[in-house]
Amino acid sequence: MSESFSSLMAPPSTWEEFTEGLWKRNPVFVMVLGMCPTLAVTVSAINSLSMGIATTFVLAASCFLVSVMRKMIPKEVRIATYIVIIATFVTVTDYAIQAISLDLYEALGAYIQLIVANCLVLGRAEAHAARTPPVAATMNAIGMGLGFTLSLVMIGGVREILGAGAFFGIPLFGEHFQPWVVMVLPPGGFFVMAGWLLLFSILRRRAQMKADAQSAEADALKTSGACHGA
Amino acid sequence: MARESLAQILLTTILSGNFVLAMFLGMCPFLGVTHSVAVAFPLGLATTFVIIIASLSAYLLNWVLGLAHLEFLRLICYIVVIASAVQLVEMYVKKHYPPLFRALGIYLPLITTNCAVLGVALFQTARDYDFMQSLTFAIGGGVGFTLALTLLASVRERVELADVPEAVQGTVLVLMLAGVLSLAFMGFAGLGG
Numbered sequence A: 001m002s003e004s005f006s007s008l009m010a011p012p013s014t015w016e017e018f019t020e021g022l023w024k025r026n027p028v029f030v031m032v033l034g035m036c037p038t039l040a041v042t043v044s045a046i047n048s049l050s051m052g053i054a055t056t057f058v059l060a061a062s063c064f065l066v067s068v069m070r071k072m073i074p075k076e077v078r079i080a081t082y083i084v085i086i087a088t089f090v091t092v093t094d095y096a097i098q099a100i101s102l103d104l105y106e107a108l109g110a111y112i113q114l115i116v117a118n119c120l121v122l123g124r125a126e127a128h129a130a131r132t133p134p135v136a137a138t139m140n141a142i143g144m145g146l147g148f149t150l151s152l153v154m155i156g157g158v159r160e161i162l163g164a165g166a167f168f169g170i171p172l173f174g175e176h177f178q179p180w181v182v183m184v185l186p187p188g189g190f191f192v193m194a195g196w197l198l199l200f201s202i203l204r205r206r207a208q209m210k211a212d213a214q215s216a217e218a219d220a221l222k223t224s225g226a227c228h229g230a
Numbered sequence B: 001m002a003r004e005s006l007a008q009i010l011l012t013t014i015l016s017g018n019f020v021l022a023m024f025l026g027m028c029p030f031l032g033v034t035h036s037v038a039v040a041f042p043l044g045l046a047t048t049f050v051i052i053i054a055s056l057s058a059y060l061l062n063w064v065l066g067l068a069h070l071e072f073l074r075l076i077c078y079i080v081v082i083a084s085a086v087q088l089v090e091m092y093v094k095k096h097y098p099p100l101f102r103a104l105g106i107y108l109p110l111i112t113t114n115c116a117v118l119g120v121a122l123f124q125t126a127r128d129y130d131f132m133q134s135l136t137f138a139i140g141g142g143v144g145f146t147l148a149l150t151l152l153a154s155v156r157e158r159v160e161l162a163d164v165p166e167a168v169q170g171t172v173l174v175l176m177l178a179g180v181l182s183l184a185f186m187g188f189a190g191l192g193g
Helices: A002-010 A013-026 A036-040 A045-068 A075-098 A101-111 A114-119 A119-127 A132-162 A184-230 B006-016 B028-030 B037-068 B071-096 B097-109 B110-114 B117-128 B131-157 B171-186
Strands: none
Touching: A013 A114, A013 A119, A013 B006, A013 B171, A036 A045, A036 A075, A036 A101, A036 A114, A036 A184, A036 B110, A045 A075, A045 A114, A045 A119, A045 A132, A075 A101, A075 A114, A075 A119, A075 B071, A075 B110, A101 A114, A101 A132, A101 B117, A114 A119, A114 B110, A114 B117, A119 A132, A132 A184, A184 B171, B006 B097, B006 B131, B028 B097, B028 B110, B028 B131, B028 B171, B037 B071, B037 B097, B037 B110, B037 B131, B071 B097, B071 B110, B097 B110, B110 B117, B117 B131, B131 B171
16 A cells, blocks of 8 residues: 555655654654663663664664565565564674673663564564665665664653753762652653653644644635625 | 572562563553553463563573574574464464454564563573573563553553543553553562562
8 A cells, every 4th residue: 555655756865765764753752663772771861872873773784684685585474584684783783782882781781682672673674675775775774763863862861861960971960969760760761751742742732723823814814805705 | 690589580570670661671562552451461461471482482592502602693593483482372363362363453463573572581591590480580571561561551441531631642641651650660669679
């Protein structure tokens, strides 16, 4: 169905492919994909950033490979093939992070390997990379990954500022600051995420109401004009 | 790591270290299928079954891979085994409970990418659990998952009748409810040490 739909539209340019995931179809705030790492590792901004970069790498690499091999993979075993491709890149990332920074590796723990089970990666491979040429698929994946990173840092930053009084490890407030500990504990993840979504939904509603008011005004003008005409 | 007793592991995974509410594993079904208890509870049971199978096979696989010094293949092997187990459950449910199969929809095959399942396998490896500990961990995790799903689903059924401001409806409301539930489960902290 979506095949025929996309064939009706002009194919999006590479730049559009890239920016799609950044904000308009942000994987976390709009599509609500990949929630586990989003909530689990965002206790600090630096953890969020590294998790985001790791996911971006896995996403871009696997979308590229899936896209290159899209005509070779039989339809019946495609999900299994995608999973194996993704798992390979996650293993690479896992070992790379272990080699680069052991502290980070311990902070993120099993959640790096859990990128395999991130619905975002499989979702993009299946929904986009499997029917797009390599360059466009990779650009889209990088955009999605950066959008994912952005939202992770937005959540992680708020949680770190409120829960530890710091941002990227730099203390922001004086030493008399009483940290709001619950923000770095599990419930904080749910609340901060809910808070961001609430903010966006309120902003969207206000924009919608403004647009409605304008169109209603235009309608009123038109009808009154019509009355005069009659 | 100090040896934990089986009772300790069971209590921790069900309550204070609940998979969903404390470790954020398996968020997709948690947010996606908890609109009614009638769907959430069976999905919890199906996931529990897959978790237990995954845990047992992960234990076996880890042992075999350790013998062959192929630890770097661990993740790939785990995920393939889990995918096959899910396929099995899917075929069983489709044959014996067709209405349930339709109600669960996409979320049944998605158990494959449920972090809770892979998480059990990875955490038990990381924590060096022996066979009985792994099994207890898996059972506790599954029960905890089902509990969290059922609790959230029953809360959502109640809230359906409430007058909720329009801006808060949808995912925001579910996340807030989950936060409150998670807050409640924090009260169990320290239980089972």
